[in-house]
Amino acid sequence: MVRTQTLQDLFKRYRRPGDLLVAALSLAFALFLAVNLPGQTTWVARVQLFAQPAFWPTVAVAAMVLFSALHLIGALVSERIPGRWAEVGECLKAVEYVVWFMVYVLLVPWLGYLPSTIAFTLLLTYRLGYRGMRWSLAALALAVGVVVVFKSGLQVRIPSGALYELLPTGPLRTFVMTYL
Amino acid sequence: METFLSGLAILSTWEVLVALLIGSIGGVIIGAIPGVGPAVAIAILLPATFSFEPIVGLTMLLGIYGSSMYGGSLPAILINTPGTAVNALTTYDGYPMTQRGEALRALGLAYGASFVSGALSILALILLSPLLAKIAPLFGSREIFLAALLGIVLVVLAHRGQTFAAGALAAFGIFIGTVGLEPVRYTQRFTFGLDFLSSGFDLIVVVLGLFALSQAFLLLSQPDHAPDGQRIEGNMFAAMLRVFRHKRIASAGAGTGVIMGMIPGVGEFTAQFLSYTYAQKTSRTPEAFGKGSEEGLVASESANNAVPAAAMIPLLALGIPGEALTAMMLSVFYVHNVVPGPALFRDSLDFIYALFAAMLLLNVIVVVFVGFSSNLLMRAIRIPTRFLGMAILTLSFVGVYSLRNSVSDCLIAAGFGLLGLVLKRQNLPVVPIILGMVLGGIMEVKLRSAMARVQTPLDFVDRPIAAGLALAIVLLIGFHIWGVIRERRNTSPESSHDHDRHDTQQG
Numbered sequence: 251m252v253r254t255q256t257l258q259d260l261f262k263r264y265r266r267p268g269d270l271l272v273a274a275l276s277l278a279f280a281l282f283l284a285v286n287l288p289g290q291t292t293w294v295a296r297v298q299l300f301a302q303p304a305f306w307p308t309v310a311v312a313a314m315v316l317f318s319a320l321h322l323i324g325a326l327v328s329e330r331i332p333g334r335w336a337e338v339g340e341c342l343k344a345v346e347y348v349v350w351f352m353v354y355v356l357l358v359p360w361l362g363y364l365p366s367t368i369a370f371t372l373l374l375t376y377r378l379g380y381r382g383m384r385w386s387l388a389a390l391a392l393a394v395g396v397v398v399v400f401k402s403g404l405q406v407r408i409p410s411g412a413l414y415e416l417l418p419t420g421p422l423r424t425f426v427m428t429y430l
Numbered sequence: 431m432e433t434f435l436s437g438l439a440i441l442s443t444w445e446v447l448v449a450l451l452i453g454s455i456g457g458v459i460i461g462a463i464p465g466v467g468p469a470v471a472i473a474i475l476l477p478a479t480f481s482f483e484p485i486v487g488l489t490m491l492l493g494i495y496g497s498s499m500y501g502g503s504l505p506a507i508l509i510n511t512p513g514t515a516v517n518a519l520t521t522y523d524g525y526p527m528t529q530r531g532e533a534l535r536a537l538g539l540a541y542g543a544s545f546v547s548g549a550l551s552i553l554a555l556i557l558l559s560p561l562l563a564k565i566a567p568l569f570g571s572r573e574i575f576l577a578a579l580l581g582i583v584l585v586v587l588a589h590r591g592q593t594f595a596a597g598a599l600a601a602f603g604i605f606i607g608t609v610g611l612e613p614v615r616y617t618q619r620f621t622f623g624l625d626f627l628s629s630g631f632d633l634i635v636v637v638l639g640l641f642a643l644s645q646a647f648l649l650l651s652q653p654d655h656a657p658d659g660q661r662i663e664g665n666m667f668a669a670m671l672r673v674f675r676h677k678r679i680a681s682a683g684a685g686t687g688v689i690m691g692m693i694p695g696v697g698e699f700t701a702q703f704l705s706y707t708y709a710q711k712t713s714r715t716p717e718a719f720g721k722g723s724e725e726g727l728v729a730s731e732s733a734n735n736a737v738p739a740a741a742m743i744p745l746l747a748l749g750i751p752g753e754a755l756t757a758m759m760l761s762v763f764y765v766h767n768v769v770p771g772p773a774l775f776r777d778s779l780d781f782i783y784a785l786f787a788a789m790l791l792l793n794v795i796v797v798v799f800v801g802f803s804s805n806l807l808m809r810a811i812r813i814p815t816r817f818l819g820m821a822i823l824t825l826s827f828v829g830v831y832s833l834r835n836s837v838s839d840c841l842i843a844a845g846f847g848l849l850g851l852v853l854k855r856q857n858l859p860v861v862p863i864i865l866g867m868v869l870g871g872i873m874e875v876k877l878r879s880a881m882a883r884v885q886t887p888l889d890f891v892d893r894p895i896a897a898g899l900a901l902a903i904v905l906l907i908g909f910h911i912w913g914v915i916r917e918r919r920n921t922s923p924e925s926s927h928d929h930d931r932h933d934t935q936q937g
Contacts, residue, residue, distance in 0.1 A: 259918045263591050266856045276598055283605065283620070292617040300881040303612035306874045307619050310608060310866075313601035321594035337855065344647035344851050348844045351643070351823055355831060355840040371824055378650070378816045385817075392821055396828065404478045406832035 261324045267333030268341075273318070273325040280314035287311055350374055362411025363401050364430040367393040402429040434556070437783025440485055441791070449486045450788055453493020454795040460494060461501025462807045465649050465815050467514045468498035469641040470822060472758050474829045476634055484766040485781065488759060489788045495755050496548065496738045496789055497796040499698075503540040503731055504804060505811050508533060508660065513811075516698040519706060519730040526722030534662050538669020539676075539724055540731045541800050546673055547684035547732035548793040551739045554688050556786050558743075563779055566747040566772035571880035572890055574771075576899035578750050578869040578876070581694030583903055585753075585865050587910045588696060596862045599853075603866020606631045608874070626838040633761050633867060634833055639843035640860045641754070642826040644850025649819030651851075661808070666801045676728040679709045683729050687736025692743045694752035698734045705733035739789050746770050746782055750872065754861045757868045 291304035299305060350370070357366040371389040380389075400406045410427040417423040440446070460471045471494050479487030502513030507524030520540060527536035569577065582600050589596035609620045610630025621627040673680055683705040690701035709729035710719045719726040744750045749771035751757035763770050768781075775782060800807075830843045853860050884890050891900045 260915065262918075269856060272852060272856055272858075273595075276595075280598070286620070286622075290618070290620045290622065292612075292615070292619075294615060294617075298881065301614070301878050303615050303617045303619060306870070307605060307608045310601050310605035310870065314598055314605060317594050317597035317601055321598055324594055340651060341848070341852055341855065343651040344848060347647050347650045347819075347823065348848060351827070351844055352840065354824075354827060355837055358827075358831065359835075367824060367827075371820065374820050374823070375817065378820060380814075380817060388817070389820075392824065396824055400478060400828045400832070404481065406478055406481075406828060407835060408828070408832055409835055 258327045261320075262328045263324050265325060265328045265331055266337070267331045268337035269328075270322075270325045270330070271334055271338065273322040277315070277318040277322050280311065280318045283311045284315050350377075358411065359409055360412050362414050362426075362430060363408050364393070364397045365411065365413065367397055397430060433779045434783045434787075436780035438787055440780060440784035441489075441787050445483065445486045446489050446784075446788070449482070449490040450493050450792055451795060453490035454497045454792040455493075455799050457494035457497030457792075458501035458796055458799055458803075459807065459810055461498030461513045461517075462504045463501075463810050463813060463818065464505050464511045464513050465645065465818050466822065467502075467645075468494050469754055469758075470645050471498070472755060473634075473637045473641045474822075474825045476637070476758055476761065477829050477832045479762055480765050484762065484768050485784060487762050487766075488785060489792075491759055491762065492738070492742075492785065492789060493792050493795075495759075496735075496792050499731075499734050499738075500541060500544050500796050500800055501807065503544070504537065504800075504807055507536045507540060508808070509811065516702065516734045519702045519734075520727065522720045522730070523723045523726035526720075527724075527727070528660070530722055532722070533660060534664040534666065534669050535672065535724075536722075536727060537662065537804060538666055539672055539727050541666070541797060542670035542673030543676075543680050543683065543728040543731040544735040545670070545793055545797045546680045547687060547736040548739070549790060550681060550684040551688045551691070551736035552786050552790045552793070554684075555739055555743065556783065559775075559779065559782060559786070562743065562747050563775045566775040568895055569748055569772055570893075571876040572884070573893070573895045573899060574748055574750065575873050575876035575880055576891075576896055576903065577694065577744070577748055578873045580899055580903050580906075581744075581750055581752065581865060581869050582862075582873075583906055584694060584696055585862050587906060588700065589859050589862070592858060593910075593914075595858050599859060600862035600866035603863040603868075604870030604873075605866075606636065606863075607867040607870040613875075614878075626836075626842075631842065631867075632833065632839065633757075633864075635830055635839045635843045636846050636867060637754070637758055637864060638826055638829045639846025640850040640853075640863060642822055642829065643843055643847025644854060644860070646819045646822035646826060647847055647851045648854055649815045649822065652815065654814045654816050662804045666804060670797070670801070672724070673728060676725055678712075679705075679725050679728045680732045682708055683732025684736040687733040688740040690733075691737035691740025691752070694744045694750050697741065697753045698737045701733040701737055702730045705729045739786070742785065742789075746785070747772065747775050751865065751868055754864045757864050760868060 287304070287308060291307050293302055293304050354366060354370045357369070361369070368390060371393040372386060375385050375389040401408055414423065414427050417426060456471070457468065460466050460468060472491050475491065479490060498514050499516060502517035503520050503524065504513060506512040506517040506520040507528055510521050510525040512518045512521055524536045524540060527533065586593060586596045586600055610628055612619055618628065686705040686708070687701045690696045690704065706726060706729045709725045710716045713719065713725050715723065741752045741756050744752050745756045745760060749760070749769065751760050760770065768774070826843070830840050833839060850860055880890065891897045
């Protein structure tokens with residue numbers, strides 16, 4: 251009994267709401283990888299252990315299982331702070347912005363970098379609750395600034411939009427396709 | 431001396447100087463905005479710097495890295511919100527000084543201490559470089575493997591109270607570094623038959639997700655925060671000179687920062703903590719610490735600003751990044767086929783001197799800039815955090831998409847962004863993932879080549895440096911376990927669990 255208490259004391263730690271869930275998911279993921287080790291890695295005949303392609307993933311996954319299990323034990327024996335599902339809700343809120351980001355990513359090759367960025371910043375600014383001319387101008391300035399610095403100035407590799415192809419052939423089209 | 435002059439010649443091209451100017455001033459501004467931080471900025475700018483010469487790209491990133499802590503002290507002192515995570519300790523004494531109406535003095539001391547320690551640390555490293563050039567070649571495969579292992583052990587143990595989580599995250603980092611085609615036999619590892627996983631996870635994509643996108647998601651999903659700060663009146667340069675009343679504390683802080691910065695995986699937090707503890711223990715007024723002590727402020731600011739230069743040492747000499755920001759810089763080296771390690775120190779000492787001189791110059795640029803611009807920087811602090819989140823999201827797109835124009839990369843980055851968000855909300859560290867990913871790759875290669883030449887495990891540590899590193903690893907783990915057991919026996923669990931007091935996120 252005393253030993254059990256000592257063990258509990260050793261593993262107790264400060265927890266945030268949702269800690270148990272994160273610890274359990276971490277272990278589940280590590281176990282999933284461990285189960286898949288034989289199918290997802292290769293052991294080659296007549297090759298030294300350290301040179302085996304499967305050796306290093308095995309070390310990493312074994313360490314993940316061990317540390318995740320210990321982390322979960324820590325979560326189980328520590329004092330719980332309520333609010334697990336509220337925490338999950340907070341994290342899920344961010345999924346909306348993942349969608350915004352991915353839509354932006356998918357729009358750029360079609361609309362072009364400048365129009366997509368302007369649309370993205372203006373719409374997201376509005377969605378975030380910033381209303382009025384001042385915020386719209388700030389969003390517009392941000393969009394133009396980012397495109398001018400990165401695409402026009404630093405020439406980062408972002409393809410020109412399919413929409414630009416509709417412009418009449420000439421210097422304007424070349425300029426738009428190269429710099430915007 | 432000749433090599434040093436040759437290094438200065440590398441530095442004196444206009445491209446390098448412009449990059450340094452942009453990086454230095456940009457770093458101060460980025461550091462001053464709570465919620466951005468150097469990690470986010472460097473992650474976003476990394477792909478853009480790939481088109482530059484290595485020295486140009488690196489000086490820009492170094493500028494951001496080295497100057498962000500100057501900027502970070504501004505909101506820490508004026509509004510009790512650290513601009514970067516490493517300025518958290520600055521709030522302890524800086525903000526109470528502001529409340530007493532001594533904002534100018536507090537800022538002057540912070541800037542002055544940062545400058546003195548920054549300059550001292552770089553001078554120490556310039557003097558130390560010839561010695562490092564001699565020691566670095568003594569590191570063979572096994573020594574580099576053990577140094578990288580030491581880095582992983584240190585980064586895990588540094589997260590006291592979250593050691594198991596940090597261990598799991600470091601192992602996760604090592605794991606994601608192995609995904610894709612194995613480099614020697616080209617067998618698939620954990621690709622699950624998906625084509626886009628065959629080339630593995632790109633470090634930049636993971637970094638952008640974990641640092642930039644996660645921060646954007648965090649800011650976007652939280653209520654707005656746009657604090658007001660007071661105007662600064664008076665002569666900032668005169669206020670900076672007050673640091674010379676605390677020469678002992680400033681030089682001790684710089685020394686601590688240099689030593690801690692050179693040890694992989696330790697970094698600013700430990701340096702600040704040790705410097706602050708030393709200053710408090712040797713002070714005539716220890717009771718004033720945490721209530722607006724000039725010594726406390728100097729101790730924390732001098733320690734954190736000495737780390738960036740020192741952190742470049744394991745990176746340049748051994749190719750081992752000590753923390754997330756140097757791990758990001760390692761990718762710039764790789765992209766330009768400049769391989770940091772013993773050979774670089776032996777063959778390109780002038781390049782290394784150029785980097786050190788750039789760091790020295792950036793401190794001068796920054797101190798002049800902050801001397802005139804504190805009130806201007808206050809405007810940056812007032813940007814609402816959700817709008818800032820939107821800006822980071824927009825900029826992150828450039829970073830991820832410009833790498834390979836790949837939608838898969840963006841999706842992976844978004845996934846890591848969500849993971850980073852969960853970790854940040856749980857106050858779990860992100861840095862072990864990055865270090866695991868980078869150091870894991872180094873360890874796999876070095877272990878493989880080292881084991882080809884040894885017969886027994888004891889052969890592995892039969893050279894003095896290897897033996898020293900192995901002993902250090904064993905002792906560190908032993909002392910850590912012993913320390914935890916002793917701490918738990920002596921204190922009640924409730925009193926030792928408030929890990930929120932020192933946020934572990936590197937921002």
